[in-house]
Amino acid sequence: MTEAFPFLKSGHRYRVAMCVEYRGTEYYGWQIQKTGVRTVQAELTKAISKVANEPVDLIVAGRTDAGVHASNQILHFDTASYRKAYGWTSGVNTELPNDISVQWTQAVDIDFHARFSARERAYRYIVYNAPMPSGILRDGMTWERRELSLERMQAAANLLLGEHDFSSFRAANCQAHSPVKDVRELRLVRQGRLIVLQARANGFLYHMVRNIMGVLMAIGRGDRPVEWALEVLEGRDRNRGGITAPAAGLYFVRARYERGDLPEREAGPAILDGFAGLTEV
Incomplete structure (x- = not known):
């Protein structure tokens, strides 16, 4: 330093x-x-x-x-x-x-x-998937009592990778000049009662990660088919995009720069350090 x-x-x-x-x-x-x-x-x-x-x-x-x-x-x-x-x-x-x-x-x-x-930004979204909510970590993650299928959620997330118009996943008052973003990673991992989404892109629209997670959770619960994620994306209409996931589970974890003089830390939050299957961003 x-x-x-x-x-x-x-x-x-x-x-x-x-x-x-x-x-x-x-x-x-x-x-x-x-x-x-x-x-x-x-x-x-x-x-x-x-x-x-x-x-x-x-x-x-x-x-x-x-x-x-x-x-x-x-x-x-x-x-x-x-x-x-x-x-x-x-x-x-x-x-x-x-x-x-x-x-x-x-x-x-x-x-x-x-x-x-910044050339890339990354977020992590944490879901506590259990029959009852956590009394200790309630403000740091989103509770979902119904069992979520990680396989269905990952299959749907894969449909959103790449450069697309993400109008269906932007909030109405988003001030970004363009809805086109290059999503480079949407990885879901589970450890115990926690499910984590790791999202990397060249940039994100207002509420974009929360709106993506809202779609993935609906698919994970079985309320919607996997293909619905692609239908929402191609519709380019926020009204077709489902529920916005709560803010409590979302963390800004990284901004990447083309320079080597800035200190490095674990992406975090600390509760995820050493989380099995979660690659560093």
């Missing part, structure tokens, strides 16, 4: 990247909102600005929705304030609520952009 900023010049601003982990249950998503509701961005902006001793603007790799979590969210900001990497990390953490935590800080060149430099 870089402990100094060798390109710091007096009077010049420089760029800092951070990796943050957060539990989204108590927040109205990542982005600051005009209504003043509690958001992850607002909490981090306040904390980082205090440590920097100046206002900062944060740019993030992937904006998460209300109730959605992150284990490796990447952001950047520009500042004229000098701090060692550990100073940024520990200093900001002392100013944050206990459901948001900075994991590392890294100096980056001015060409790095947390959002536009």
Whole structure:
């Protein structure tokens, strides 16, 4: 981990990247909102600005929705304030609520952009598939009491791989310029009572992963045939797309960049570390 900023010049601003982990249950998503509701961005902006001793603007790799979590969210900001990497990390953490935590800080060149430099993003969605809900992990996963067929869900997920128009899987208020995305992985694994979907793509539409999971769960329950996933995709109509899966099970776990100087962590969340059959993203 870089402990100094060798390109710091007096009077010049420089760029800092951070990796943050957060539990989204108590927040109205990542982005600051005009209504003043509690958001992850607002909490981090306040904390980082205090440590920097100046206002900062944060740019993030992937904006998460209300109730959605992150284990490796990447952001950047520009500042004229000098701090060692550990100073940024520990200093900001002392100013944050206990459901948001900075994991590392890294100096980056001015060409790095947390959002536009990312070449791939990954999410994981966790389902607790059991007759009764979990009293301990309820906010960190979605409960489904009916038995889900992993084989049916994986067969349906395979139909969605590749570059397609995902209009049927985007929320009505999605602001993305194009509904076309390249989905590179939709892998489902089961261990005990947990089922995990790992999704990788060059980008995701608003609610896209939750809408995909809603379709896959309906197929896994046997409410719909496997081929329904392809019918929904080709229909390009959100009204045909079924129920949006709850936010509680969704985690932003990775943004990939074409550079080798950023620290690496397990994709997470920690409960999935060493999860059998779940490949690293």
